Each structure stands twice: as C-alpha cells, then as structure tokens.
Amino acid sequence: MSEDKDKGGFYDTGWRPGGDVHRDEDGRPHDHPGVQEDVGLGARASRTLAMHELLVEKGIIGESEVDEAIEAVSKRVPSNGATLVAKAWSDPEFRTRLLEHPKETVVESGFVPEHNADIIVLENTAEVQHMVVCTLCSCYPTQLLGPPPDWYKSFSYRSRAVTEPRAVMSEFGLELGEETEVRVVDSNSELRFLVIPRRPEGTEGWSEEQLTTLVNRNSMIGVAAATEPGTE
Amino acid sequence: MTPPNHHRTPWYIKGRHGVVLEFIGNYVNSETRAHGDSGMPELPMYRVEFEQTHLWSDYAESPADKLWIDLYEHWLERAE
Numbered sequence: 016m017s018e019d020k021d022k023g024g025f026y027d028t029g030w031r032p033g034g035d036v037h038r039d040e041d042g043r044p045h046d047h048p049g050v051q052e053d054v055g056l057g058a059r060a061s062r063t064l065a066m067h068e069l070l071v072e073k074g075i076i077g078e079s080e081v082d083e084a085i086e087a088v089s090k091r092v093p094s095n096g097a098t099l100v101a102k103a104w105s106d107p108e109f110r111t112r113l114l115e116h117p118k119e120t121v122v123e124s125g126f127v128p129e130h131n132a133d134i135i136v137l138e139n140t141a142e143v144q145h146m147v148v149c150t151l152c153s154c155y156p157t158q159l160l161g162p163p164p165d166w167y168k169s170f171s172y173r174s175r176a177v178t179e180p181r182a183v184m185s186e187f188g189l190e191l192g193e194e195t196e197v198r199v200v201d202s203n204s205e206l207r208f209l210v211i212p213r214r215p216e217g218t219e220g221w222s223e224e225q226l227t228t229l230v231n232r233n234s235m236i237g238v239a240a241a242t243e244p245g246t247e
Numbered sequence: 248m249t250p251p252n253h254h255r256t257p258w259y260i261k262g263r264h265g266v267v268l269e270f271i272g273n274y275v276n277s278e279t280r281a282h283g284d285s286g287m288p289e290l291p292m293y294r295v296e297f298e299q300t301h302l303w304s305d306y307a308e309s310p311a312d313k314l315w316i317d318l319y320e321h322w323l324e325r326a327e
Contacts, residue, residue: 197308199315
C-alpha cells in the first residue's frame, strides 16, 4: 500500500488519514490547505481542486497564483485602518496629510486599495458624524478594514442607513445629540471611504500601538464610536 | 420605462435638489463598464450634498442631517 511506502519519507506527516484522501499519481497524499485530511473531499471541493489543477496544467494560471492571492486577501484586516487612525490621532502632520492626500498617504503606509480605487478619509468631530453606506451594492475599503460584515451588505442597512441613520447608530450603541450633524456618505464603485472616529477621552499620552486597540472596525465605518479605554 | 442600463445614481436621488460641494476628479464610467465596455473616457464626478429632510418627507431625525453622494456629471442638471 502506498501509505506504507511513504512511512518515514518526505510526505510522512506521522498522521494516518482515514477515508478518501486526494492523492497524486504516485499515491502520495496532497496537502491542500483548508481540506481536512481525514474527512475526504466533498463534491464541491473535488470540483474546485480539479478545476485548479486543470487551469495550472493548461498554463492559464501559475501554480502558486491561488496561494498568493489567498495570502494577499489575508492581509486585508481592520488593523490596517486602525493603524492609520491611531497615527492620525497621534501625529497632527500625518492627520493633515491623510485628510488632504488620502490615496498617496495610504499607499505610502503600505496599503494599496483593491482595484486601485480612490480613498477618501472623513474625520468625525463633535460637529459632524460621518456614516458610510453603499446603497447600490456594498463598496467597502476592504484593504483597510478587511471583508465587509454581512450586515453592511444587507438590504436593511443599505436602506435604513439613508432613511434613519441615528436609529441604526443607536443599535450600535452610539447616541448623538442634535448639535451633531449626521452625514451619511453614499459610496460608489470608484471610491472608498475611511472614517476617523473621534479619539476617546482619557487617552492622553497613549502610544500609537495602545491607541490602535481602541479603533474598532465599526467605528471606521461610522456606525459606532471608538472603544472607550477600560472596556476593550 | 427605464431602459436596461446600469445607473450609479440611486432612485432616491433622482429629481432631487442638492448643492454641489466640489469637483472630485475624473473617473472611469462604471455604468458602461458594467455592460462590458471599457468605461472610457473617464467622466467628471462631483460630490453633492442633500438635506435629509428634503430627501425623505417623513425624515424623523435631526433637520441638520445631511447626505453626501458622488455623482457623474451627466446626472447633474442646473436647478432653476
């Protein structure tokens, strides 16, 4: 049996799988990230793997192209946006540059927006609270905030954000008085918006790294406030 | 009847009055690109501000609230 042939060899992981494991022509088990060795492949997974192998075989995609794309996607996380916000809170010069030359500053910081979309940065103050929505689809600054949450893409959010923004915000725990203008920003396919939430009180002297822990994903969309110190 | 085209101006904005805040740049025409076209030439886009109480007759929140949206030039018409 091929498994015995592999024992102690390069492909021997020391784990003996049961069930149907995907093997190549030499009988060596393939390592497919995300596939449980001992569960075997369902119809969809088999089809996906076969498609992948065929595309690589025909030279339509490179062997590591999919892995590289997965890795690129895994780098799109909310801490990217949080880093920019914490820096803007700490460094007035950076804040100005981020607001006036957003795309350049974001790219300089190492984050290239998906589809090379333009970036606009909106600052929340005591006078104005920005809240971003894409009523037509679900445009979202994925490079800076990671993949959009399901609620952002829902019909409910996309309609209520424009008709009753304050009600939506209060559901995210944010209550604002009449002295603050709520400005709903309807996004489109060519631009992405990043919101700089208001810096919480009691954070004087905090390092940028400490500040990033307060910048939650929802506050960068504008539906919620930044996290209060002591509650993170 | 509306011809089958991709519109980047939502229905709730069409026919409404707003204030053009600024020209924000030239962008690929995502309306024609949606139908397989190249989306060229790029079209001018403007940021327009609307009063929420004007957009929604039953707006129940603050009269100070606004809405910003970026619109392609061909969707703008000078108000009388």
